[in-house]
Amino acid sequence: MANPSFIIVAIDGGAASGKSSSSRTLSERFHLLHADTGSYYRALTAELLRGGVTPTDLPGVKAALSAVSFTTRVTGRSAEIELSGHTIPDAEIRSAEVTAHVAPFAAIPEVRAALLDYQRGQADTARKNNFRGLVMEGRDIGSKIFPDADFRFFLFADPVERARRREQQGLQDQVAKRDTLDSQRLQESLQGAVLIDSTHLTLAQVVETLAAPIAARLAA
C-alpha cells in the first residue's frame, strides 16, 4: 500500500543559494532521499564533453542522448545518477570545465527532456528504499518536475554573497552568468513557492525555516 505520509520537498534557487547544504541537512533530519538534480545535469555535461560534444552541436547532443541510459545508485541518503552504468567522479562534475558548460547544455530542450522522467522516478526510488519522502533540489523542481510537491521552497541570496561562498569553497564559478542562462526556469519555479532570502542567514537558520512546516506536517 502507498505510504500516505510520504512527502515531496522541492527546493529551487540560483547558484550557491544554499540549496545543497540545506537539502542534505533536511534529508538527514527527516529521513528523506536526497536528489541533487544539478549533479545530474553536471554528470550528463561531463559525459557529453568526454564524447567531444559541445552545446552548439545539436545533432551530436541528440546522438549522445539516445545512446546513454540513466539509472540510480542510492548511497546513504543520496540518489546518485549512473550514466550507462557508471558514475562520474565528483571532482569531474565540479570541475571548472563542467561548471562553464553545464548551463548551456541545460538550456537545450532535448537535454531537459532526457532527464524529466528520470527525475520524477526518484519518488519511486525513495518509496522502494523506505524513505519517508524525497527532497529534490534544482531549478525547475517545483514548476516542472513536481508541481504538486507537498513543499515548494525557493532560496535566493545576494549575488556578491554567492560569489563569496563559491570562492570560499575554492571553486571557480560565474554564478551571475549561470543565473542569466537559467533565469527563465528560475522565474517559473519562484511562482507559488515559499521564498527564503539566505543572504544574512546561517545554514542552521535556513534549515530551521525549511524544517518547521515539514515537522508540523509529519507530526500531524
Ligand code: CDP
Ligand atoms: O552550482 P550550483 O549548485 O548552484 O548549481 P547546480 O545545482 O549544480 O546546477 C548546475 C547547473 O545545472 C545550473 O546552473 C543549471 O544550468 C542546471 N540545472 C538545471 O538547469 N535544472 C536543474 N533542475 C538543476 C540544474
